[in-house]
Amino acid sequence: GYAGALYFTADDGVNGRELWTSDGTSGGTTMVADINASGGIGSPSLFVSNGRLWFAADDGVNGLEPWSSDGTLAGTQPLLDLQVGASGSTPSDFRPAGALTLFAADDGIEGRELWATDGTALGTNPVLDIQPGAASSSPNGMTSIGSLVFFAADDGVNGRELWVSDGTTTGTSIVTDLNPGPAEAFDPFGVLEFGVIGSDLYFQGTDGVSGLEVWKSDGSMAGTIQVSDIRQGTNDAMITEFAILGAEVYFPARDGDVQTLWRSNGTDAGTTMVSEIVPGGDAKVGSLITVGGSIFFQADDGTTGAELWKSDGTAGGTFRVADINPGTAGSSPRMLGALGSSLVFAADDGTTGQELWISDGTAAGTVRVMDINPGPTGSSPLSGLVHGTEVYFPANDGTSGFELWKTDGTAAGTGRVKDLNPGGGFGFINGEFASFAGEVYFAGDDGTGAELWKTDGTDPGTILVKDIAPGGFSGSQPEQFTPAGGVLYFFANDGVNGQELWRSDGTGPGTSLVANVGPGSLGVGGFLDSKLVEAGGLLFFPANDGVSGRELWKSDGTAPGTVLVKDIAPAAEWAFNSFTLVVNSANGVVYFAAEDGTLGVEPWMSDGTEAGTVMLGDVSAGEFDSDPGTAGFVFAGANVFFTATDKDVGEELRAVTVPEPGLAISLGFGVWFVAGLARKKSRTRSVG
Numbered sequence: 251g252y253a254g255a256l257y258f259t260a261d262d263g264v265n266g267r268e269l270w271t272s273d274g275t276s277g278g279t280t281m282v283a284d285i286n287a288s289g290g291i292g293s294p295s296l297f298v299s300n301g302r303l304w305f306a307a308d309d310g311v312n313g314l315e316p317w318s319s320d321g322t323l324a325g326t327q328p329l330l331d332l333q334v335g336a337s338g339s340t341p342s343d344f345r346p347a348g349a350l351t352l353f354a355a356d357d358g359i360e361g362r363e364l365w366a367t368d369g370t371a372l373g374t375n376p377v378l379d380i381q382p383g384a385a386s387s388s389p390n391g392m393t394s395i396g397s398l399v400f401f402a403a404d405d406g407v408n409g410r411e412l413w414v415s416d417g418t419t420t421g422t423s424i425v426t427d428l429n430p431g432p433a434e435a436f437d438p439f440g441v442l443e444f445g446v447i448g449s450d451l452y453f454q455g456t457d458g459v460s461g462l463e464v465w466k467s468d469g470s471m472a473g474t475i476q477v478s479d480i481r482q483g484t485n486d487a488m489i490t491e492f493a494i495l496g497a498e499v500y501f502p503a504r505d506g507d508v509q510t511l512w513r514s515n516g517t518d519a520g521t522t523m524v525s526e527i528v529p530g531g532d533a534k535v536g537s538l539i540t541v542g543g544s545i546f547f548q549a550d551d552g553t554t555g556a557e558l559w560k561s562d563g564t565a566g567g568t569f570r571v572a573d574i575n576p577g578t579a580g581s582s583p584r585m586l587g588a589l590g591s592s593l594v595f596a597a598d599d600g601t602t603g604q605e606l607w608i609s610d611g612t613a614a615g616t617v618r619v620m621d622i623n624p625g626p627t628g629s630s631p632l633s634g635l636v637h638g639t640e641v642y643f644p645a646n647d648g649t650s651g652f653e654l655w656k657t658d659g660t661a662a663g664t665g666r667v668k669d670l671n672p673g674g675g676f677g678f679i680n681g682e683f684a685s686f687a688g689e690v691y692f693a694g695d696d697g698t699g700a701e702l703w704k705t706d707g708t709d710p711g712t713i714l715v716k717d718i719a720p721g722g723f724s725g726s727q728p729e730q731f732t733p734a735g736g737v738l739y740f741f742a743n744d745g746v747n748g749q750e751l752w753r754s755d756g757t758g759p760g761t762s763l764v765a766n767v768g769p770g771s772l773g774v775g776g777f778l779d780s781k782l783v784e785a786g787g788l789l790f791f792p793a794n795d796g797v798s799g800r801e802l803w804k805s806d807g808t809a810p811g812t813v814l815v816k817d818i819a820p821a822a823e824w825a826f827n828s829f830t831l832v833v834n835s836a837n838g839v840v841y842f843a844a845e846d847g848t849l850g851v852e853p854w855m856s857d858g859t860e861a862g863t864v865m866l867g868d869v870s871a872g873e874f875d876s877d878p879g880t881a882g883f884v885f886a887g888a889n890v891f892f893t894a895t896d897k898d899v900g901e902e903l904r905a906v907t908v909p910e911p912g913l914a915i916s917l918g919f920g921v922w923f924v925a926g927l928a929r930k931k932s933r934t935r936s937v938g
Contacts (some may be wrong), residue, residue, distance in 0.1 A: 302351075452468075
């Protein structure tokens with residue numbers, strides 16, 4: 251809320267995505283300003299700072315630049331064209347620092363750095379070129395405490411570390427080089443999260459000695475301390491997420507062989523295990539979510555299997571909510587999200603199959619919402635999308651096939667959105683959907699092939715966005731829906747150009763091909779799958795342009811901005827073996843498997859530049875392939891896990907922990923140090 255009203259971005263189908271306001275009534279819901287005839291808002295994120303709303307917008311002339319509003323048409327104005335021309339500075343993370351508002355932006359000269367404004371053009375200036383020259387320090391995670399703003403940045407010398415600023419050059423500095431040298435203090439594979447309790451900032455970081463642990467900072471070097479070394483030595487505590495309850499933070503962590511729920515009040519003595527759910531063992535705690543005064547999570551006590559648990563922060567108050575599937579099998583709950591004070595999830599009670607459930611945190615209040623497909627088969631609502639006050643999910647009622655459903659948590663409010671393909675045909679195709687511009691987008695098939703559809707939750711409001719491949723039996727098969735910069739991106743095949751990158755603003759005329767990378771009907775992938783990921787405001791995917799072979803590409807959403815990142819295997823037909831990309835959204839890095847024509851198929855990483863696209867390590871020495879990622883690349887704590895092969899141990903599980911490109915990689919039975927391109931290795935710890 252702002253100024254007693256709700257402000258949000260929306261697309262009314264006429265003006266594109268713009269700034270809107272509502273007082274809760276139909277008559278009081280209006281567009282604040284039409285910044286651009288085709289939609290001016292570049293991001294749904296709105297920030298309140300120093301009495302104004304701040305956001306990134308494109309007026310159609312200057313690209314994405316900083317704007318602010320007082321909630322009126324006259325008071326909605328651009329701040330300054332920081333990057334002159336149509337490219338835009340792509341500002342983000344507006345946060346107050348006293349009377350100033352700080353944000354990150356790229357002026358096209360000094361890279362993406364920290365800026366400050368007093369709300370006027372004359373009072374808008376770069377705070378500090380943290381990484382001098384055209385390179386970017388890429389400040390992110392900006393969090394206000396009092397008159398200071400904390401953030402992560404890379405000065406090019408100390409790696410990505412914790413910084414603090416009051417909006418002035420002299421008042422902007424690195425808090426401490428937590429992980430000395432060029433190594434990073436933050437998990438390069440995780441999402442950067444800061445928590446605030448009182449006047450302290452909490453985060454997960456490493457000093458290079460204790461692994462990833464909980465730290466707190468008051469903005470000074472002396473006041474930046476490790477809260478507790480939960481897992482002694484260099485082994486990580488494997489903290490993957492945070493949830494705040496009252497004045498404490500909760501998280502899953504591992505201490506030796508014991509993995510369970512922990513909490514911290516910011517002191518070493520106050521950082522304790524909540525409950526040892528499995529004495530001496532792994533409780534598989536995960537999927538933490540705060541609902542009311544409790545933390546809900548999934549855990550396996552070794553007796554009942556994976557079931558729904560909750561905790562009030564005490565050992566006595568940590569218990570299994572319900573044994574949904576009696577016995578040792580477990581119901582394997584999948585958290586779909588909170589609706590009000592209740593948790594919506596999917597579970598299998600062993601009788602009706604996988605169905606939709608809801609819980610208020612009590613055994614009596616944990617009930618199946620509806621037996622959508624009567625009998626033991628289940629409707630299999632295994633994926634879900636929380637959209638407003640409802641959850642959307644695919645389900646099979648045993649009659650209509652897999653179609654799109656929604657629920658408000660009640661049986662009466664649970665129903666099929668639309669029977670797209672009557673007669674038992676599958677109307678919901680590949681299990682992918684996305685929330686974009688106030689509606690839900692998905693691949694639907696009305697019997698004439700899979701195309702791009704959207705819905706407002708009603709039967710009449712469930713419509714075809716565009717018939718990209720008209721007349722075909724299979725349709726354009728849209729997939730990999732990825733919202734970025736106020737646009738929905740996806741892969742589709744129009745029957746002429748093959749599978750290529752497309753974009754949509756939610757209208758038929760606004761749905762178009764971004765670029766025809768692959769010649770003719772080959773497309774970016776030909777007969778092979780392509781994966782689309784967003785990192786650092788760019789889209790990454792493997793593609794074959796018919797010249798360089800299958801290589802890593804990136805796109806800014808325009809044809810000229812869709813380019814080859816690096817020709818990893820010059821003159822080779824293929825550079826990729828695995829086509830699963832794993833994005834580090836915090837630092838804008840992608841991870842993939844590639845072959846350079848000399849060292850075989852090995853793990854690689856890229857920041858979107860040719861120089862920043864490097865091999866992590868030669869797992870299978872020489873020209874032999876290690877074939878990493880045949881089972882995919884997956885996140886887990888501080889690592890990216892994948893399978894890879896070498897001649898000594900065969901195909902085994904590998905884990906990568908890389909603070910900087912080319913510095914550290916887990917290979918097989920230990921973590922190995924890779925010295926630049928020399929591939930000099932030394933074992934530092936065991937992974938199992």
